[in-house]
Amino acid sequence: MFQVEPELRLDVKRRFDWRVFFILWAASILATIAVIPYTLTLESGILANANLPMPLPLLIAIQIGETAILLAVAVALGYGLATRIGIGLPFIEKWLQGTPIWNRLPRTVLFAAVLGLIGGALIVVLDAVFFAPQMAALLGANANPPTVNPPAWQGFLASFYGGITEEVLLRLFVLTLLAWLGHFVSRDAEGRPTVGILWIANIITAVLFGLGHLPATAAIGIPLTPMIITRAILLNGLVGVIAGWLYWTRGLESAMISHFAADMILHVLLPLISPH
Numbered sequence: 001m002f003q004v005e006p007e008l009r010l011d012v013k014r015r016f017d018w019r020v021f022f023i024l025w026a027a028s029i030l031a032t033i034a035v036i037p038y039t040l041t042l043e044s045g046i047l048a049n050a051n052l053p054m055p056l057p058l059l060i061a062i063q064i065g066e067t068a069i070l071l072a073v074a075v076a077l078g079y080g081l082a083t084r085i086g087i088g089l090p091f092i093e094k095w096l097q098g099t100p101i102w103n104r105l106p107r108t109v110l111f112a113a114v115l116g117l118i119g120g121a122l123i124v125v126l127d128a129v130f131f132a133p134q135m136a137a138l139l140g141a142n143a144n145p146p147t148v149n150p151p152a153w154q155g156f157l158a159s160f161y162g163g164i165t166e167e168v169l170l171r172l173f174v175l176t177l178l179a180w181l182g183h184f185v186s187r188d189a190e191g192r193p194t195v196g197i198l199w200i201a202n203i204i205t206a207v208l209f210g211l212g213h214l215p216a217t218a219a220i221g222i223p224l225t226p227m228i229i230t231r232a233i234l235l236n237g238l239v240g241v242i243a244g245w246l247y248w249t250r251g252l253e254s255a256m257i258s259h260f261a262a263d264m265i266l267h268v269l270l271p272l273i274s275p276h
Contacts, residue, residue, distance in 0.1 A: 004249055007101050008108075010093065012086040012191045019096050020089060021075055024172070028071045028165045033064060035161035038267070041150040071168065078172035081180040086192040090251040112246055112254040116261030119239040123266065126238075131231045138225060149274070155267030162267075163260030166209075170240065171247045171255050175205040179248070202244030206237035 040047070052059060082088040091108075094101050150158070182197035193201070210233035217232065218224055239262040243255035 005104075007104055008090040008250055010086050010088050010090055012084065014083045016080055016083055017093065017096060020092060021079055023092060024075045024079065024089075024168060025068075025072055028075065028168045029064070029068050031160040031164035032067050032071070034157040035165075036060060038150045038154040038158035038161075041154055042148055044148060071165070074169050074173040078168065078174075078176045082172065082176045084191075085176070085180055085183050085187075086190065087176065087179070087248050088251065089253055091253045108250055108254055109257055112250065112257040113261040115242050115246065116239065116258035117265060119242045119258070120262035120265030123235050123238055123262070124270065127231070127235055131227070131235070134227050135231075138227065139222070149271060150267075152268045152271040155271055156264070158267050159260050159263035162263040163256045167243060167247075167252060167256045167259055170205055170209055171243055172252055174208065175201050175244055175247065178204055198244075198248050202241055202248075203237075205244060206240035207233055209240050210234070210236040212236075 047056070054062075079088065091101060091105060178201035179193045179198055182201055183191065183193040186194045186197050188194060211229075213232045213236055214224055214229065217228060222228060239259060242262075243259050246254040246258050
């Protein structure tokens with residue numbers, strides 16, 4: 001279960017392939033652009049009353065440029081460290097090396113997608129059954145939750161951001177960095193981080209992702225109680241843990257597919273079946 005299958009195994013201390021860098025960087029930028037309609041809908045109320053320092057299209061263009069720089073750093077460092085510890089993108093890397101493993105792709109895609117769909121469904125169930133009643137009790141009559149619900153087509157585009165950009169930032173960069181640091185503490189004979197180190201890096205990355213949602217929660221007036229913090233970590237971290245495990249066992253491509261599938265549940269299926 002925890003071992004990398006031979007066909008998907010990558011060498012330790014392999015060379016940095018700039019083609020991989022540009023593929024990931026370009027995909028991350030495109031995914032960042034794709035999420036803009038979703039974000040604008042969510043923030044439509046704020047933007048309607050905001051005194052912007054410049055026209056909105058120009059502001060968006062500047063933010064895309066800043067994000068592109070951040071992504072270039074994250075991809076370069078994350079992929080560079082991944083090549084030192086034997087993890088990465090087996091399908092893309094082996095294809096670029098002239099030894100494609102497309103025969104493994106269908107079952108890998110199916111496996112990753114199913115895990116992502118299960119993770120997304122678990123988030124919905126946990127939130128509805130456990131956290132929603134507690135949220136209602138906490139907020140009471142003063143509850144003023146956001147009422148803007150982006151349509152499914154915007155959720156579909158936003159799913160690419162989760163599946164690509166967030167995986168680049170979280171798994172390729174953060175998890176890889178933690179695993180690389182950890183491999184100085186515990187590694188196998190080839191120089192790969194041990195499974196224990198990888199799990200520690202995976203869980204820390206998932207927790208950090210959950211905590212990263214708390215400022216936005218506080219900004220809309222929800223108090224950061226232990227329950228709210230637990231909710232953020234558990235619901236946001238659940239798919240992250242799955243994606244992290246897929247990353248080191250089946251490659252970043254698998255993590256991206258799994259995250260995308262989970263977001264399809266959360267951002268596409270729910271808007272389609274929820275009353276407006």
